Amino acid sequence: MHKTITLLSMSCIFLFACERSEISDTPPLISDTKAASQTHSVTAETIIRADSSGWLSHGRTYSEQRHSPLKEINTETVAELGLFWSFDLGTSRGIEATPIVHNGIMYVTSTWNIVHALDARTGKQLWRFDPVVDKEQASKGCCDAVNRGVAIWGDAVFTATIDGRLISLNAQTGQKNWDINTIDKFYPYTITGAPRVVKGKVIIGNGGAELGVRGYISAYDAMTGEQVWRFFTVPGNPADGFENETMEMAAKTWTGEYWAAGGGGTAWDSMAYDPELDLLYIGVGNGTPWNQAIRSPDGGDNLFLSSIVAVRPDTGEYVWHYQTTPGETWDYTATQHMILADLKLAGETRKVIMQAPKNGFFYVIDRETGAFISAKNFVPVTWATHIDQTTGRPVETEGARYVGETPALQLPGPLGAHNWHPMSYSPDTGLVYIPAQEAPHVYAEQTDYKRTNGFWNTGTELSAAALPTDKATFKALKAMVKGRLLAWDPVTQKPAWSFEHGGPWNGGVLSTSGNLVFQGTADAHFAAYDALTGKRKWRFYTQTGVVAAPITYQIDGEQFIAIASGWGGSYVLSGGGVFPTGSKANVGRVMVFKLGAKATLPELPDDNFILPDTPKLLDVSEEVLAKGNRAYDNNCLVCHGFQAYSSGLIPNLRYSAITNSEQAWNSVVVGGGLAEQGMPNFGKIIDDDTAEAIRAYVISEANSVRGQEFYQAIEN
Ligand code: HEC
Numbered sequence: 111m112h113k114t115i116t117l118l119s120m121s122c123i124f125l126f127a128c129e130r131s132e133i134s135d136t137p138p139l140i141s142d143t144k145a146a147s148q149t150h151s152v153t154a155e156t157i158i159r160a161d162s163s164g165w166l167s168h169g170r171t172y173s174e175q176r177h178s179p180l181k182e183i184n185t186e187t188v189a190e191l192g193l194f195w196s197f198d199l200g201t202s203r204g205i206e207a208t209p210i211v212h213n214g215i216m217y218v219t220s221t222w223n224i225v226h227a228l229d230a231r232t233g234k235q236l237w238r239f240d241p242v243v244d245k246e247q248a249s250k251g252c253c254d255a256v257n258r259g260v261a262i263w264g265d266a267v268f269t270a271t272i273d274g275r276l277i278s279l280n281a282q283t284g285q286k287n288w289d290i291n292t293i294d295k296f297y298p299y300t301i302t303g304a305p306r307v308v309k310g311k312v313i314i315g316n317g318g319a320e321l322g323v324r325g326y327i328s329a330y331d332a333m334t335g336e337q338v339w340r341f342f343t344v345p346g347n348p349a350d351g352f353e354n355e356t357m358e359m360a361a362k363t364w365t366g367e368y369w370a371a372g373g374g375g376t377a378w379d380s381m382a383y384d385p386e387l388d389l390l391y392i393g394v395g396n397g398t399p400w401n402q403a404i405r406s407p408d409g410g411d412n413l414f415l416s417s418i419v420a421v422r423p424d425t426g427e428y429v430w431h432y433q434t435t436p437g438e439t440w441d442y443t444a445t446q447h448m449i450l451a452d453l454k455l456a457g458e459t460r461k462v463i464m465q466a467p468k469n470g471f472f473y474v475i476d477r478e479t480g481a482f483i484s485a486k487n488f489v490p491v492t493w494a495t496h497i498d499q500t501t502g503r504p505v506e507t508e509g510a511r512y513v514g515e516t517p518a519l520q521l522p523g524p525l526g527a528h529n530w531h532p533m534s535y536s537p538d539t540g541l542v543y544i545p546a547q548e549a550p551h552v553y554a555e556q557t558d559y560k561r562t563n564g565f566w567n568t569g570t571e572l573s574a575a576a577l578p579t580d581k582a583t584f585k586a587l588k589a590m591v592k593g594r595l596l597a598w599d600p601v602t603q604k605p606a607w608s609f610e611h612g613g614p615w616n617g618g619v620l621s622t623s624g625n626l627v628f629q630g631t632a633d634a635h636f637a638a639y640d641a642l643t644g645k646r647k648w649r650f651y652t653q654t655g656v657v658a659a660p661i662t663y664q665i666d667g668e669q670f671i672a673i674a675s676g677w678g679g680s681y682v683l684s685g686g687g688v689f690p691t692g693s694k695a696n697v698g699r700v701m702v703f704k705l706g707a708k709a710t711l712p713e714l715p716d717d718n719f720i721l722p723d724t725p726k727l728l729d730v731s732e733e734v735l736a737k738g739n740r741a742y743d744n745n746c747l748v749c750h751g752f753q754a755y756s757s758g759l760i761p762n763l764r765y766s767a768i769t770n771s772e773q774a775w776n777s778v779v780v781g782g783g784l785a786e787q788g789m790p791n792f793g794k795i796i797d798d799d800t801a802e803a804i805r806a807y808v809i810s811e812a813n814s815v816r817g818q819e820f821y822q823a824i825e826n
Contacts, residue, residue, distance in 0.1 A: 150213045152262050154309065158385055165211045165661040168259055168304045169532065172383040173450035176534035177621045178662045182669040184624030187705055188638050188648045194670070194707035195233035199226065199698035203759055204657060204678015207259040208304065208532070208618070209700065210267070211663040211672075215281070218674060218700055219257040222248070223271040226700075227284055230672075231665050233702060237284030239269075247273035249790040250298035250564060252320040252748065253680035254759070258379065258530070263307035263332050270301040270314045276330060278312075288335035292316065297323045297372065298564050303379045308390055308423040311338050315377030315392070320441075320748075322398045322567045325375035329426060339426030343394045343414045344373035356428040365408035371561050373405070374398035375415045379445045379530045382463065383423065387478055390423040391450075391463055395443040400524070401569030402439035403513040404559055411436040416444045418465060418473075420480060430480030435469050436503060439511055440493060440553060441524035441568070442469040447532045449542065450477060453601055464600055466533060466544050468526030471497055471504070474600050486603035488596060489527040489548050492520045512553040517571070519590075523551025525614070525681050532618035532659040534627070539641050541597045541606050543627050547614035548592040549681070556744075562795045565745065572743045595619070595629050597644060607644030615681040617673070618659025628671060630656025636673050636701070653711055654697045655682075671703045678759055683749045696759060724813055725769045728806040738807030741800050745792060754811040760788075764812040775805050 152166060160171045162180050169176050183191060199205060201221035209218040216230040225239040248255050251272055261268045266278045266287055274293030279286055292314060293299035298321040305314045308329075315327035325343040330336060342353060345361035347369040352358040364373070380393035394417045397405050406412050416435035421428055435442040444467040453462050453474070463477040470491035474483040482502025494504035509515045521527075531545040554571040561567050593614035597606040617630030621641055630636045632655045638648040655677030662671045676698035697714070742754065746763075750756045754763040768774045777783040779801045782791030792801070 151264050152212060153264075154385065162662075163664050164213070165209065165663050166262060167210075168208055168261065168306060169382070169447070169449075170661070172308075172385060174380075174382045174447065175449055175451065175537070176532055176619065176659065177536050177623075179623045180662050180664055180669045181622060181624040182664075183622065183626065183662075183671065183705060185626060185640055185647055188624070188626060190705045191638070191648055191650075191671070191703050192705075192707040193650065193709040193711065194702050194704045195709060196699050196701045196711060197226070197228055197233045197235070198712075199224075199674070199676070199700065201676065201698040202696040203676070203698065204254045204256045204682065205674045205676025205698040206256040206302070206530070206658050206679065207674050208659050209661055209672055209674065210260050210262050211661065212262050212281070214665060216672065216700070217260045217262065217267050217281075219259055219269060220698055221255050221257075223257050223269060225260060225267065225269050225279065225284070227267075227281075228700070230663060230670070230702075233700070239279055239284045239286070241269070241271050241275065241277055241289070243271050243275075244273040245788050246785045246791075247295065248300065249785060249788045250318065250321055251300040251302065252317065252566075253302070254678045254683055255788055256302050256678060257304075258302060259304040261305040261307050261312065263310070263312070266332065268305045268307065268312050268332070270303065270305050272300050272302065274299050274301055274316065276305065276312060276314050276335070278332070278335060290330065290335045292328060292330075299323050301378075306381045306383065307332055308383050311423060313381060313390065313423070315379075317376045317378035317395070319372075319374030319376040319395050319398045320566050320568065322371045322561065322563060323374070323376060324369070324372040325377055325395065327377040327392055327426075329423070341392070341419075341421055341426040341428070343375035343377055343392075343419070344412070345369070354428075360413040363411040363413045365406045365410050368406045368412070371398045371405065371567055373412075373415075377445065380448050380465075382448045382450050384450055384461070384477060387461070388423065389420045389429060389477065391448055391477070392419045392421065393443070393445040393448055393465065393467075394419055395445045396441045397438055399559065399561075399567045399569030400439060400441045401513065401555055401559070402437050402511070403555065404569040406437070409437055412438065416442055416467070416469070418444055418448060418463060418475065418480075420477070432473070432475050432480045432482060432502070434465070434467050434471070434473060440469070440520070442522075443467060443526070446526070446528055446530065449533065449535045451535050451537070451600075455483065455601060462600075464535070464542060466528040466542070466546070466598070468522060468524075468529065469493070469504075470522045470527035472542075472544075472598055472600065472603065474603070484603050488544060488598055488605070489546055490521055491527070512570075513555045517552045517554035519550045519552055521548060521550045523549050525549040525551070529615075529681075531616065531657060534619045534621040536621040536627075536641055538623055538625070539597075539606075539621075540599065540601065541641070542600055543619045543621055543629075543641075544596045544598055545616050545619055545629065546594050546596040546608075547616075548590065549614050550587075550590050565790070565792075565795055566748060572747055593632065595627065595639065595644070597627075597641075609639055609644050609646065615657060615679065617656040620660040620662060620671075622662060628660045628673070630658065630660065630673055630675065632656075632677070634675075634677075636660070650703070652701065653714060654699075668704060672700060674698065674700050680748070682759060683756070684747060684751060725809045727813055728809055730803070730806045734803045735807055735810055737800065738803030738805070741796065742804050742807050745796065746804065753814075754808045763808045769805055769809050769812065772802065772805065776801055779804070
C-alpha cells in the first residue's frame with residue numbers, strides 16, 4: 111500500500127514521452143534550450159521587475175504576493191483550460207514545492223530533495239540532481255520528508271536539504287557549484303523551506319522546534335557559499351555570553367533554564383523582503399517544549415518565538431519585531447506566509463506586512479516600524495477573545511494555558527488555523543486568499559516530562575488528542591474539522607467570501623489578473639474560483655491530494671498554470687488515515703495547464719496490496735495496553751497516525767506483518783533497522799518492555815472495530 115510500487119514504469123508525459131531510462135545521475139548538457147548567457151542571469155532587478163514570463167522567487171516577487179498580472183486565462187476563458195503535460199516525480203510522499211521558472215526552464219523539488227529541471231513548455235526533463243541526503247537525519251523531521259522548492263540567482267539554483275545542507279547548482283546543467291552544511295548534526299535540525307536570495311546572499315533557516323533546537327537563520331554568499339551572518343531567534347545560555355545586544359534583550363523575556371531544550375523558535379518557512387526599506391522579514395516558530403510552564407517556568411514573552419522579525423539583509427542586524435503569541439504554549443508558529451502590500455487605511459497609504467499565523471488571527475502590521483495596525487480572528491478561536499487595539503497583545507481566555515486544567519478541545523490546534531500553505535494577495539481585488547482550516551486539539555500537560563534529545567519534546571500529552579471510539583462523538587468531532595478557501599479583506603478585517611472544502615489541509619493559493627484564484631485540494635482536485643465572488647469556475651481531478659501552491663508563467667505569449675500534486679505533511683501523517691481525502695494512490699507529479707489543451711493523466715497503477723491476516727492478540731493486561739497506547743501516542747502517532755491508522759504514505763502499522771514477530775518489530779523500533787528509510791531508531795529512549803507494550807497496543811488496534819471499516823462506515 112505504502113510501497114512505492116510506483117510509477118517507475120510509467121512514462122511521465124503523454125505528449126512527449128519521457129521514459130525513466132533517460133534519467134541518469136550524470137546530468138546531460140542542455141543542447142536544445144537557449145544557451146546560458148549573462149542576459150539570463152537573475153539579479154535583484156530581475157526579481158523586482160518580476161517579468162511574468164517566469165516565476166523567479168518563491169512568492170513570485172520579494173513582496174511574496176503570489177499574484178500574477180497574467181490574464182489570458184480569465185473568468186471568461188478558464189472553461190477551456192486543460193492539461194497540457196505532466197511529469198511524474200517518482201515519489202509517493204508529500205510534495206510541497208513551488209516550482210521556479212526562468213528562461214524557459216522549470217525547477218522543482220521532490221521527496222528527499224531531488225531537484226528536477228524541466229523544459230517549462232514541454233515537460234521534457236533537462237537534468238536531475240540527487241543530493242543523496244542522510245535519511246537518518248531526516249527521520250528527525252517533524253512533518254514528512256518534504257521540501258518547498260529552490261531559489262535562483264545569477265546562473266545558479268539553490269536548494270536546501272532535509273539533512274541541513276545548502277547546495278548551489280549550475281542552472282543550465284545541474285552540476286554542483288558548492289555544497290555546505292548549515293547545522294550542528296548533534297541536534298535534530300532539518301530543512302524543508304525554500305531559500306530566498308537577497309543582495310547576493312542566500313538566506314535559509316531550519317526546523318526542529320518540536321524535537322528541541324535553538325532556532326536561527328543564516329545568510330551565505332551566493333558565489334562562494336561562505337556564511338555572511340547568522341541571526342539566532344532565541345537566546346542561548348547566558349553563561350556562554352550573548353552573541354549581541356539583541357539576544358541580551360530577548361533573554362530578559364525568558365525564565366528558568368530555558369536554553370536546556372534549545373528554546374525553539376525555528377524559522378522554517380516564511381520570509382519577505384522590501385528592497386526600498388532594505389528590510390528582510392522572518393517568520394519565527396514555536397517554542398521547545400511547546401508547554402511554556404516547562405520551557406520558561408515563570409512566564410515571560412519568550413522573544414522571538416511566534417514573531418515577525420525585521421533584520422538588515424547585509425548584516426542580519428535586528429531592526430524590529432512584532433510577536434503574535436507572547437509566551438506561546440500551543441505550537442502557534444508565526445512561520446506562516448507573510449505578504450507585503452501598500453494598503454489604504456483611514457485615508458492614508460500604509461506599507462504593511464500581513465500574516466495569518468497558526469493562532470487564528472489575521473494581522474496587519476506596519477512594515478517600516480513593526481507597529482501594530484489591526485488584527486481579527488479569521489476562524490473561530492478559543493485561546494483568546496481578541497487582540498487589544500492599544501497594546502497589540504492578545505487577551506487570553508481563562509484556562510487556555512492548559513497546565514493544571516482539565517484537558518479540553520481548543521481551537522486552533524497545533525496544525526493551525528492556517529499552516530505553511532501559501533496565501534495570495536490580489537492588488538486588483540484588494541483581498542487576501544487564505545487556505546484556512548479549523549482543526550481542534552486537546553491540549554494537556556505532560557506531568558512526567560523528561561527531555562530526550564533527538565525526539566519529540568512537547569511537554570504535552572499527545573494522547574489526550576486520541577479520537578473518540580463511539581460513532582456519535584467521532585462524527586461530532588469530525589464535523590468540527592473544516593477547511594475552506596477564505597477571501598479576506600485586510601482593510602476591514604472581514605471575510606469577503608469563502609468556499610467550503612470537504613476538510614482541512616488543502617493546497618496553497620495563486621491569484622491572477624484574470625480575476626481568478628487557483629487552489630488544489632485534499633480531495634484530489636485543482637480548481638479556479640472567481641476572485642471577486644468565490645464562484646468555482648473550473649475543476650480538474652488530480653488523482654492525488656494537493657498541498658503545494660500553483661504558479662503561472664508565459665512562453666511565446668501563451669499562459670501556463672503549473673501545480674504539483676502529492677498528498678503529505680504533518681496533518682496527513684498524524685491524521686490522514688482518519689480523514690481520508692478521496693485521493694487515490696499517492697502520485698507526486700507536476701501538472702501544467704493551458705487553454706485548449708486536452709491531455710489526460712496516466713491511468714493509476716493497480717493497487718495490488720494484499721491485506722495480511724489480522725495479527726493474533728497478545729495476552730497482556732489492560733495496564734500494559736494502556737502503557738503501549740500512551741507510548742505510541744507520544745512517540746509514533748506523529749508519523750503513523752492516530753490509533754495506528756496511517757495515511758498510507760508510510761506503513762500502516764495495523765496492516766504490517768511485522769507486528770507478528772517480536773524480533774522483527776524490535777529490530778525496526780529499537781534496533782534502527784529502517785533508520786535509513788526515515789524510521790527513527792527509538793533504542794535510546796524506549797526499552798524492550800515498552801516496545802513490546804506498543805506492539806501489543808498496535809495489534810489490539812489492528813483487531814479493533816475502530817479499524818478501516820469503522821471509519822469507512824462513518825464516511826458513508
Ligand atoms: C518521523 C516519522 C516516524 C516516527 C515518529 C515513527 N515512524 Fe515508524 N516508520 C516511519 C517510516 C518513514 C517508515 C517506513 C520506512 C520504510 O520505507 O521502510 C516506518 C516504518 C515502521 C515499521 C515497519 C513497518 C513495515 O511494515 O515495514 C514499524 C514496525 C514502525 N515504523 C514502528 C514505529 C513505532 C512503534 C514508532 C514509535 C515508537 C514509530 N514507528 C515512529 C516513520 C516514523
